[in-house]
Amino acid sequence: MKGPLFYAKILLFGEYGIIKDSKGLAIPFNAYRGALKTSQKLVGKAKESNQNLKKYYNYLKGLDKDLVSFNVNELEEDVKNGMYFDSSIPQGYGVGSSGALVASIYDKYAYNKITVLENLTREKLLKLKNVFAAMESFFHGKSSGLDPLNSYLSLPILINSKENIEPTGIPSQKEGKGxxxxxxxxxxxxxxxxxxxxxxxxxxxxxxxxxxxxxxxxxxxxxxxxxxxxxxxxxxxxxxxxxxxxxxxxxxxxxxxxxxxxxxxxxxxxxxxxxxxxxxxxxxxxxxxxxxxxxxxxxxxxxxxxxx
The missing domain is CATH 3.30.70.890 (GHMP kinase, C-terminal domain)
Incomplete structure (x- = not known):
């Protein structure tokens, strides 16, 4: 089993400001990525990741079902069978290592998930952001949900305020000096x-x-x-x-x-x-x-x- 790839993110602008409701701009960073994989022989980082997924599974079971519910039986089974998150995204580097993991778990196990292919209204984006905020809080206390959202959609996201976010286009790269x-x-x-x-x-x-x-x-x-x-x-x-x-x-x-x-x-x-x-x-x-x-x-x- 190998899940789809989820990328790192870079918050170009808005660090700390978005906690206090000012603007932010986040872009996907494709140089680093991660995917769910399964192995019978878990060693090193894969083993550590699998252990963390066991704890994460218990956390996800306790989330508000009105907000999001998961196929926890399948998740538990997969973790028992050696599932881990195989990632090149450096941890503790500010490029969204936990965000990519959250996005991959939501993508594979969430019921009634909002998909990238549907018409992403503001309501749907806010719902996704709230779901991801709750899911990612397991990793570092309070989460805005933006890292997983960026990783899940793989689109640049403009944060106008807590209640107003939208996918945005960024100018295509030039061959300039800057x-x-x-x-x-x-x-x-x-x-x-x-x-x-x-x-x-x-x-x-x-x-x-x-x-x-x-x-x-x-x-x-x-x-x-x-x-x-x-x-x-x-x-x-x-x-x-x-x-x-x-x-x-x-x-x-x-x-x-x-x-x-x-x-x-x-x-x-x-x-x-x-x-x-x-x-x-x-x-x-x-x-x-x-x-x-x-x-x-x-x-x-x-x-x-x-x-x-």
């Missing part, structure tokens, strides 16, 4: 502690004001520019966003990268921002000249995501 890239921090990030730091910061009125005014407005402007292909304006806004994150989200940026972050803003060779919740994993980079950014960051591992 790029979006991933910078590997070589550290694993944990979502839950980072979100807790953010929630504690939100108790501070000054921080709340910064989020609802500067951070949300700059993020929204970046999304508008990206979707409409306004590259020049985009880099100005991404630079502002990079400064805001460096100033207000220091704990989410691994210590070793504070200087690297500053250097990008100073030289304009590249601008960095958080990829997911931060604390490790990938850092997202934007540059008008990818070769120059590669030279500036030659001591680090970069991965290309999108070309301008």
């Amino acid at each position: 790029a979006v890239f991933l910078l590997d921090s070589q550290q694993i990030g944990e979502t839950e502690p980072m979100v807790n730091i953010f929630m504690n910061k939100m108790k501070n009125e000054g921080f709340r004001k910064m989020i609802s005014e500067d951070f949300a407005k700059t993020t929204d402007a970046c999304i508008e520019d990206f979707l409409h292909g306004n590259v020049k304006s985009l880099f100005g806004n991404v630079k502002s966003l990079s400064k805001l994150v460096l100033k207000n989200f220091k704990p989410m940026i691994p210590d070793a990268f504070h200087k690297v972050w500053e250097n990008g803003i100073k030289t304009n060779d590249y601008y960095l921002k958080l990829c997911g919740s931060g604390g490790g994993g990938y850092i997202l980079g934007f540059t008008e000249d990818y070769e120059k950014a590669q030279e500036s960051l030659k001591n680090y591992k970069l991965e290309l995501v999108y070309r301008f």
Whole structure:
């Protein structure tokens, strides 16, 4: 048995802001993917994944049946027979490793599932997002449901607010010099502690004001520019966003990268921002000249995501 492939995702814009109802833009990232497989001889990661699926099965049994119900007998049987999630998506890197697993389980075992082929109304998308939020909460406390939604639909998703999400088109890639890239921090990030730091910061009125005014407005402007292909304006806004994150989200940026972050803003060779919740994993980079950014960051591992 081998299930269909589900891809990683990248939240290009909107990290933390979407918790507080500002805009976000997520895109599938096909370089990493996962699928359900079965093996009689489970070793290493496959064995670990199978053990986790046993726990996950017990969690799914307890979910509200009005929201979503599963063929739990078939799921239990498959897990007993050695099912595991075979994935190249790095865990703790902010690219949706648990999201792809959630999408694959929903796809195979959910009753009355909403499929990608039907007309995806706003109601259906919200229902899917709520189902996925409940399913993914098993992995890191509170989930927005966006990672699995992106993985399941394999489409770019524009988050206008918690109650308003829609599939969107992004400009096709050009053969230009500019790029979006991933910078590997070589550290694993944990979502839950980072979100807790953010929630504690939100108790501070000054921080709340910064989020609802500067951070949300700059993020929204970046999304508008990206979707409409306004590259020049985009880099100005991404630079502002990079400064805001460096100033207000220091704990989410691994210590070793504070200087690297500053250097990008100073030289304009590249601008960095958080990829997911931060604390490790990938850092997202934007540059008008990818070769120059590669030279500036030659001591680090970069991965290309999108070309301008």
